[in-house]
Amino acid sequence: MSNVIVVGCGRVGSQLANMLSDNGSNVCVIDRNVDAFANLGRNFNGSTIQGVGFDEETLEKAGVDECDVVAAVTQLDNTNLMCCEVASRLFGVPHVIARLYNPDHERAYMQLGIDYVCGTSLVAEDVFSKVVSGHGAHLDTFGEFEVLRFSLDLSWSERNTIRVAEMERDHDIRIVAFERGDGSASSIPTRESILYNGDSVLACVRHELIEQFSKYIQD
Structure with missing residues (x-):
């Protein structure tokens, strides 16, 4: 509450x-x-x-x-x-x-x-x-979309990784760029790119899907 x-x-x-x-x-x-x-x-x-x-x-x-x-x-x-x-x-x-x-x-x-x-x-x-x-990662708004930068939360999942294609398919979003959690590398992803818990992610998300997508956003 x-x-x-x-x-x-x-x-x-x-x-x-x-x-x-x-x-x-x-x-x-x-x-x-x-x-x-x-x-x-x-x-x-x-x-x-x-x-x-x-x-x-x-x-x-x-x-x-x-x-x-x-x-x-x-x-x-x-x-x-x-x-x-x-x-x-x-x-x-x-x-x-x-x-x-x-x-x-x-x-x-x-x-x-x-x-x-x-x-x-x-x-x-x-x-x-x-x-x-619970997110405070708003960067900009484009029509129906919000541009968010956030730390990826996979702590609720049995896996510590997720493919970009899986996130985009399941949540109708677009991953624009990511940076490893330890700052070692940053990249514009392909659909096969692997994201890890704690990675910094830049994404475009529809307004109405933010609540559904919020499980991936660290508080």
Whole structure:
């Protein structure tokens, strides 16, 4: 069970909060407008706090010290960025996700290492997929695809290796490049290339397949 703080309780924030709550997460929603909490409906099982999402005291009241994910989904890019920066840098939250309206800001988000969702539709679903998958390896977005860099996790498997062709076939993804876990070599793979547990992998993954694919991503 994960502890999630959602900043912003508009259409996207309320939908996301209910999805996470229904999935078993402990959810706290922050919004400066107390009337916004009506968007959550009567069946919401989480908590709410009126305040500003990048205010340290407000975040502490929301339980940021034990938080696994902060998702900032207000309608203001600067607010979302500040929420993520404060949560990550001051409180050490391991995974922060920002909603991004202006694609011109994508480079800044990537340089800061902030995971984000850019778009106007299915935003709640995209953020939900990121939260439940637990990955923070987002590099870029191309239409239906996300470009991810992550350490390969095969600890759940009986094998310590997997062929690129097997991963691509079973999960409808494309492995773009990989580097050995010890840094000894990097390569653009062929279908017969073998990947090992702990290798660093660059891959293109469809949005809707991230949760399914997340078993390969080390936390």
